[in-house]
Amino acid sequence: MRITFCGAARTVTGSCYLVECADTRFLVDCGMFQGSDENLFERDSFPFNPSDISFVLLTHAHIDHSGRLPLLLKCGFSGKIYCTSATRKLSDIMLLDSAHIQEMEAEWGYKKAKRGSGKAYKPLYDTIDAAKCSKRFVSIPYDKVKKLAPSVSVRFRDAGHLLGSAHIEVWLKEGGVEKKIVFSGDIGNKNQPIIKNPTIIEEADYVLCESTYGDKFHSEDSSRFSSLDRAKKLAEIIDRTFSRGGNLVIPAFAVGRTQEILYLLYMIHKKKLLPYKVPTFIDSPLGIKATDIFSASSVECYDSESSRLVANGENILHFPTLLIAETQEESQKINGFPDPCVIISSSGMCNAGRIKHHLKYNLWRSES
Structure with missing residues (x-):
């Protein structure tokens, strides 16, 4: 061997x-x-x-x-x-x-x-x-x-x-x-x-064994947070940004992190954590395809909380104010959206992809 x-x-x-x-x-x-x-x-x-x-x-x-x-x-x-x-x-x-x-x-x-x-x-x-x-x-x-x-x-x-x-x-x-x-x-x-x-x-x-963080000590606090705790934190950030009239731009890996954020936004909508609608764009062709795969893989891979929601007929990666930007033209039109919104785009490291033009359009704005 x-x-x-x-x-x-x-x-x-x-x-x-x-x-x-x-x-x-x-x-x-x-x-x-x-x-x-x-x-x-x-x-x-x-x-x-x-x-x-x-x-x-x-x-x-x-x-x-x-x-x-x-x-x-x-x-x-x-x-x-x-x-x-x-x-x-x-x-x-x-x-x-x-x-x-x-x-x-x-x-x-x-x-x-x-x-x-x-x-x-x-x-x-x-x-x-x-x-x-x-x-x-x-x-x-x-x-x-x-x-x-x-x-x-x-x-x-x-x-x-x-x-x-x-x-x-x-x-x-x-x-x-x-x-x-x-x-x-x-x-x-x-x-x-x-x-x-x-x-x-x-x-x-x-x-x-992988050892990417082998020389780091991580607080156990983050692993104690429930999805609802995380959703409440995200709702606070959205409310603070929207109250200034700005956009919340979230660089996210197309596979994994994008779907986690969509789930938290679903919970914000489901639990009515904010008194208003949250227009949200997912602007990543790969992220859109990956989200479809996540939605179809609930039986084998979801935890008990997510599985219970799906069994009750819920689509945990979708909510009424979710908007899809698949083409380059649809992506560019987001810059003209009249109301504050959440923009989820890749790449997560901000070194490529559509996130770059969203950052260029929003970073200089003090309200975003």
């Missing part, structure tokens, strides 16, 4: 483990390297032969864990990619979005190179590669042991990080010896809106 770290070692992104046991070689995650010090166009190879990989286990859909799967396929991988159902659906849209961004950035770099002010790049993969990759995904339900090779069995457990995210328990057999290895993936906090708390795994021979 052998495990090789092929990413997310000495850096946060690019998660990828190569596991070798008996005659089977497989990966756990195959993520994109991200950050200002990383040039994603130069990470176009692997420290192993992709054609030798039997299958991939995917912990969740975030690009730093899934983003190089189409490249793996492009370089010769022909096996299956195992994950939960929600992860499969989210990966479909996120990998296509990643390919589209790369194509645009490569085109922009080519134009700069023609002017003599930059370097031309080729995208790691294009939208055709991403579409081919989506056909390799196979869903495995939570909490079910699945034998994938004579020497390898796995079980996905809810990690509470993102819809469909998982810790993966892996049992390896070689030379008459069996070992249990747990790959944590990214671990969620307790009492997050919508999704369940992380599953506690009681035993393992080895644990490979």
Whole structure:
């Protein structure tokens, strides 16, 4: 048995483990390297032969864990990619979005190179590669042991990080010896809106655990807040902003954070925490698609509070004053909206996407 770290070692992104046991070689995650010090166009190879990989286990859909799967396929991988159902659906849209961004950035770099002010790049993969990759995904339900090779069995457990995210328990057999290895993936906090708390795994021979915040101490106060507590805090911010006649602009990751905010706004409407309507724009094509997937994944992934509401016929990610801006033209029209409003847009880091023009229009306004 052998495990090789092929990413997310000495850096946060690019998660990828190569596991070798008996005659089977497989990966756990195959993520994109991200950050200002990383040039994603130069990470176009692997420290192993992709054609030798039997299958991939995917912990969740975030690009730093899934983003190089189409490249793996492009370089010769022909096996299956195992994950939960929600992860499969989210990966479909996120990998296509990643390919589209790369194509645009490569085109922009080519134009700069023609002017003599930059370097031309080729995208790691294009939208055709991403579409081919989506056909390799196979869903495995939570909490079910699945034998994938004579020497390898796995079980996905809810990690509470993102819809469909998982810790993966892996049992390896070689030379008459069996070992249990747990790959944590990214671990969620307790009492997050919508999704369940992380599953506690009681035993393992080895644990490979994410440590993004390994040197930080976090107050337990945040995990004690209920969704209603969070909704009340958000209502206070909205009321303070609207009373000045301003807009509340919320940069949000399209997958995960956008849906959490929509849920809190739903609660503000449902509980009548404000005496007036709250016009809200969701201005992110990827966020809109992800919200549809969240809405269709309640049975497997929602916590007890959210599941109870859905069972009573509630759409917890929608409310009467929610407005969708899907096209670029619809996005630009938000700037002319006559009343104070909430604008949820991406990217969450404010370094790309439609959020940039909303910030440009609103940051200088003292009332916003």
